[in-house]
Amino acid sequence: MKRTMTLFIALAIALSMITTAFAGNLTVATDTNFPPFEFKDPKTGEHTGFDVEIWAAIAKEIGVQYDLQPMAFKGIVPGLQSAQLDAGIAGMSITDKRKEVIDFSDGYYDSGLLLLVKSDDETIKDIKTLDGKVVATKQGTTSVEFLKENANPKEVKLFPNDNAMFMELLTGGVDAVMFDKPVVESFVSKRGKDEVKIVGDLYAGQPYGIGFPKGSELVAKVNAALKTLKANGTYGTLYKKWFGVDPR
Missing domain, CATH: 3.40.190.10 (Periplasmic binding protein-like II)
Known part of the structure; x- marks a missing residue:
């Protein structure tokens, strides 16, 4: 009984650690240089752009923390496919070929x-x-x-x-x-x-979509967040900031 209880406690701790890591430490890939969607601000040295700010708004809406990982665009889909990345937002077109290996959010830019x-x-x-x-x-x-x-x-x-x-x-x-x-x-x-x-x-x-590993539970949460951000005006504000026009 004691051994069974010890194993149960160990399993519970392990599951808790996995859940905590998923909820609080997402790795989100973005391109290194794709203005106005993502690029390094020469003044601050930080990555910014429409994708970077729209993801920040999404993360806040769904209550997750994340590490932004700028990387070569060609490595993002393989990184999602192998689940080394939790999400990728990099002006990535939703295509049938990509949908074979990763999941996408609803389109957020045409x-x-x-x-x-x-x-x-x-x-x-x-x-x-x-x-x-x-x-x-x-x-x-x-x-x-x-x-x-x-x-x-x-x-x-x-x-x-x-x-x-x-x-x-x-x-x-x-x-x-x-x-x-x-x-x-x-x-x-x-x-x-x-x-x-x-x-x-x-x-x-x-349309551009946010990419995820196949079967990711984040897809539904992100889609709900996108709808909320469009409804409350946050999406429109960021769109006009980076593209100079209102979204159509």
């Missing part, structure tokens, strides 16, 4: 892909005119597969972050960049102003 060229380029009008051209995009993103399936460029150059691919365009190392709408638009209005232009349509419109 995006798509845009094609960017130098302002004096008259040869590229859309993805149909990428034949023989060199196109840059970011490793591990949906734009890689989209280019392979819908265009015929001479080469697709892959970069670890968007700063590198944009610089490659400005210096003439590539003919075009294809990447997510908010990032491209932000670059056009700031660093690339008067030097680059968007051509073609908005391609592959997809």
Whole structure:
């Protein structure tokens, strides 16, 4: 009886430790550089952005603490798949392929892909005119597969972050960049102003979702929190702060 009671107490303690760790020490991945969604503030050295702040609001709403883990985008899905991460919020498009290996929250931002060229380029009008051209995009993103399936460029150059691919365009190392709408638009209005232009349509419109390991209990809680944040105006306030317009 004493041995059984000892085992029971040990099991109870172990379960308590697991529950406490889950409730109070989530590891949440985000991209290292994907403005305005996530990036390091040069003044404070802290990561900030729409994703970072919307997750902070979600965590507060559902009552969890977490450690933010900036990392290369290409490592986030594998990290969720292996359950080394509890969640990932990094401007991640909800795709059927990704849904095979991880779970997603409801969409929290509607995006798509845009094609960017130098302002004096008259040869590229859309993805149909990428034949023989060199196109840059970011490793591990949906734009890689989209280019392979819908265009015929001479080469697709892959970069670890968007700063590198944009610089490659400005210096003439590539003919075009294809990447997510908010990032491209932000670059056009700031660093690339008067030097680059968007051509073609908005391609592959997809919502961004928060990723989780398969079967995670956090999905339902996060979806409920998102609905609350939209209803009480928190979501709209953060959206306007980072994108300059009200959510549609």
